[in-house]
Amino acid sequence: MTLQSSLSFLATWPAILIGASLRNKSGALLLSLLPCVSPIQVCAQQSAVERKTIVSVEGSKFVINGRPTYEERSWNGIPIEGLLLNSRMVQATFDDRNPDTANRWAYPDSKIWDADRNTREFISQMRTWRDHGLLAITLNLQGGSPEGYSKSQPWHNSAILADGSLDPRWMKRTEAVLDEADRVGMIVILGLFYFGQDERIRDEPAILRAVDATCDWLLDRHYTHVLIEINNECNVRYDHPILQPDRVHELVVRMQSRSESKGNRLLVSTSYGGGTIPKPNVVAASDFVLLHGNGVSDPLRIGEMVRQTKEVAGYRGQPLLFNEDDHFDFDKPSNNFVEALRHGASWGYFDFRMKGESFDDGYQSVPVNWSISSPRKQSFFRTLREITGVRPMQDSQR
Helix, strand or coil: CCHHHHHHHHHHCCCCCCCCCECCCCCCCEEECCCCCCCCHHHHHHHHHCCCEEEEEEEEEEEEEEEEEECEEEEEEEEEEHHHHEECCCHHHCCCCCCCHHHHHCCCCCCCHHHHHHHHHHHHHHHHHCCCCEEEEEEECCCCCCCCCCCEEEEEEEEEECCCEEEEEEEHHHHHHHHHHHHCEEEEEEEEECCCHHHHHCCCCHHHHHHHHHHHHHHHHCCCEEEEEECCCCCCCCHHHHHHCCCHHHHHHHHHHHHHHCCCCCCCCCCCCCCCCCCHHHHHHCCCCCCCCCCCCHHHHHHHHHHHCCCCCCCCCCCCCEEECCCCCCCCCHHHHHHHCCCCCECCCCCCCCCCCCCCCCCCCCCCCCCEEEEHHHHHHHHHHHHHHCCCCCHHHC
C-alpha cells in the first residue's frame, strides 16, 4: 500500500477513534495515528484490498491464482484444464424502478418484492455452486429479461443512471456479490449494458461515463477476479451506435486502456446473440471471445461455431467462452455443453422459468429461487460435478 493510497483509504473512516498504524510490505512504518473505525469496519476495509482470487489468461487457458482451472482434469477423454464453466445469474442484483411493473416480481410467500432478499439468497448459494465445480457466474449492471425472453421491457432495472453514473443501491448489492465470489474462489463475468435497458442512458457521453465509472469502481475495490462483458448480445436492439457491432470494440479498448493506466489491467470482451460468429473488430480487441448458444438446437453447430470463430481475422488463440446457452439434454451423450468442451470452449448454463413452471424453476426469471431447486438445475449441477471432479471445499480452504 502506497502512502497516497493509504491516505485515500483512511479518508473514508468515521469519527470514533481506536489505535492503529500502517506499514509498507517490508514492515516500515508509513503512518501512525488513531483511525476512526470500529473493529467491524476495520475488517470490511481490509477485505476491500486483501483479495483472494485472481483471474488471468495464459494462451487459450483461464488461470486462477497462477494455476490453470481444473488443472490436469479430463472427462471421458476430453481435457477441461483451463476452461471456465459458468452460469448466467444476471438477476443477482435485480430491482425495478417502474411502479407499473414492480408488483410483477413479488415472492410467492411474502407477496412483495425485496431486492435485498434476492441478493442475500443469491449469496447464500454461491458456496454450494462452487462446491459443484462452477467457477464463474455472469452478472449484468442492467440485468436481463426477468421473463426469460421479452419483446418489450417496460421495467427499469439498471445500476447505471441516465447520466452514466452508478446507483449506490445497486452497486452495494453488486459489491456484496463480488466480495463473496472472491471469498469462495469464483470468477464474475460482469456485463455493463443490456438491450431494452440501454435506452435509459441519455447519450453516448453517458455511455462512456458509465464505462469509466465501472472501471474505476472495480479498481477502487481492488477486484482481481472480474472479467468484463461490455454488453450482452451487441447485435440485438441497442439504441446507441457505440453499443452496436461496428463500434462496440471501442468500449472494449477503452476499458482495457483505462484499467491498464491505473495499474490493474482488466480482461474485456463482449457478446453476440445466439449462434452468431463475432466480427473481426471485436475478436481482435478482446482478451477472451464470448459466444452464445441460444437458438442452437443442433449440438454439432456448437463445434462449428468454435471452428468458425478461430478462423475470424484477429483471432490469436484467446479462450473461447459460451456464457449463455439455454439447451440442456444433460443425460444425452451429445449436447451443447459436451460439444463445447469437446472443441475446447468453456460453456455457460442459462435457465429461465418456462411456461407452466413454478418459482423453483429457472435462474433468470424473477423472483428467483437461487437454490438447486428443480430437476433441470439438479441435472446441470450433477453433470457439472461429474465433469469437473470438484470436491466440496473444506472450511480451511474458504
